Amino acid sequence: MELSQSLRALIKPPTIEGPPLNDQGRDQQGSGSDDESQNSNNPEDSKVEDTKLPIPNNPNDGTDPDENKKSELSRDEEDPDKSQDDKILAIWEEHKEVRAAIKSQRRIRQKTEAERIYQSLTATQKRAMELAQRKGASSVYTTLPLTKYGFSFARKRDFRDLIRMRYKLHIPDLPVECACGESYSLDHSQTCRMGGFIALRHDEPKNLFGRLASRVFRDVEIEPNLDPLSGEELDYKSANRRPDARSDVRVRGFWGNRQDAFFEFRVFNPFASSYASKSVDAMFSSASQARKREYAQRINRVNNASFTPMILASTGGTGNEMSMALKVLAEKLAEKTDEAYSQVMGDIRARFSYAIARSSLVCLRGSRSLWTNTDLIKEHNNSSSRLLMAETSRY
Numbered sequence: 074m075e076l077s078q079s080l081r082a083l084i085k086p087p088t089i090e091g092p093p094l095n096d097q098g099r100d101q102q103g104s105g106s107d108d109e110s111q112n113s114n115n116p117e118d119s120k121v122e123d124t125k126l127p128i129p130n131n132p133n134d135g136t137d138p139d140e141n142k143k144s145e146l147s148r149d150e151e152d153p154d155k156s157q158d159d160k161i162l163a164i165w166e167e168h169k170e171v172r173a174a175i176k177s178q179r180r181i182r183q184k185t186e187a188e189r190i191y192q193s194l195t196a197t198q199k200r201a202m203e204l205a206q207r208k209g210a211s212s213v214y215t216t217l218p219l220t221k222y223g224f225s226f227a228r229k230r231d232f233r234d235l236i237r238m239r240y241k242l243h244i245p246d247l248p249v250e251c252a253c254g255e256s257y258s259l260d261h262s263q264t265c266r267m268g269g270f271i272a273l274r275h276d277e278p279k280n281l282f283g284r285l286a287s288r289v290f291r292d293v294e295i296e297p298n299l300d301p302l303s304g305e306e307l308d309y310k311s312a313n314r315r316p317d318a319r320s321d322v323r324v325r326g327f328w329g330n331r332q333d334a335f336f337e338f339r340v341f342n343p344f345a346s347s348y349a350s351k352s353v354d355a356m357f358s359s360a361s362q363a364r365k366r367e368y369a370q371r372i373n374r375v376n377n378a379s380f381t382p383m384i385l386a387s388t389g390g391t392g393n394e395m396s397m398a399l400k401v402l403a404e405k406l407a408e409k410t411d412e413a414y415s416q417v418m419g420d421i422r423a424r425f426s427y428a429i430a431r432s433s434l435v436c437l438r439g440s441r442s443l444w445t446n447t448d449l450i451k452e453h454n455n456s457s458s459r460l461l462m463a464e465t466s467r468y
């Protein structure tokens with residue numbers, strides 16, 4: 074029914090002056106619609122209209138023409154649009170295979186072209202391309218730039234910087250030396266802890282996730298304390314044994330039971346030299362394993378709760394566990410707001426994408442010297458509060 078309605082909107086049925094009385098009448102209608110298809114800008118339209126005349130299985134080919142004419146007449150009198158829709162649908166069905174073949178040929182062509190381009194790239198560019206294809210890594214570039222939702226950047230330079238960061242191209246006008254004494258570069262900007270920008274980049278997705286979760290879960294806590302150890306043994310050297318240990322976010326009942334679920338965020342720079350030999354998937358899974366070794370056992374054993382590492386690349390893109398968590402969150406939010414899941418998911422991905430993009434820009438351009446130029450931070454906070462307002466009005 075939905076298909077038929079959208080088709081009707083797409084292909085305007087020809088004007089019918091009174092019900093068609095016989096086959097000839099219908100043919101005239103058909104030629105009338107040819108004129109209309111010439112005015113149409115959509116090639117699909119004319120294709121469908123052109124092939125409309127020879128309809129197979131015409132009910133009027135039956136042995137008793139009078140009776141058939143009568144039933145045809147009454148049917149058309151009932152709803153002329155319906156019989157028109159049936160014809161269009163029949164043609165649409167008939168051409169299904171042709172359309173599928175065209176699509177698959179196009180896909181093969183694009184795949185071959187992408188492979189050719191990929192092979193001509195340097196190792197770093199190859200990595201950049203793989204990262205750009207990661208789920209959620211392109212939301213900033215595919216979302217409508219609507220300022221009222223916080224989906225925009227204040228300056229032209231921001232967007233250019235982002236594209237250059239994404240494909241590891243030269244970024245102009247960077248300082249020569251960092252306030253920490255090392256020479257300044259894109260990679261250094263995404264790892265240097267001076268100025269607190271790296272901490273800010275980690276807090277953004279953490280707070281965003283907490284806020285969104287609190288719209289659909291009652292018991293949500295940011296930076297919850299973990300229960301202290303009382304003699305429990307933890308296997309891993311890197312396990313967090315501190316008495317004042319905290320996690321990033323706690324949500325009771327997140328995974329569909331009454332248990333607490335703890336989430337720990339990590340934003341990493343995928344171009345860091347320590348990852349050079351790893352594939353993109355291996356980078357995400359090694360970051361996730363590191364987080365699990367730190368927290369999972371303690372949280373499972375001491376807090377009797379589940380642990381989920383939330384891994385993001387500073388270029389955008391999320392790890393598998395985080396993708397799963399966002400899926401659950403989107404399902405809940407969609408249920409609450411009665412919106413389509415795909416729309417809510419798109420919105421959530423765009424929010425995380427913008428949060429990371431903005432923080433990465435602050436890491437890149439924010440001054441780390443004592444005489445800090447705080448404009449970027451102010452701008453960052455303004456955009457964050459715009460995002461927050463849009464969120465509050467929606468969920």
Ligand SMILES: [Zn+2]
Nearest residue numbers: 251252253265
């Ligand atoms: Zn530095």
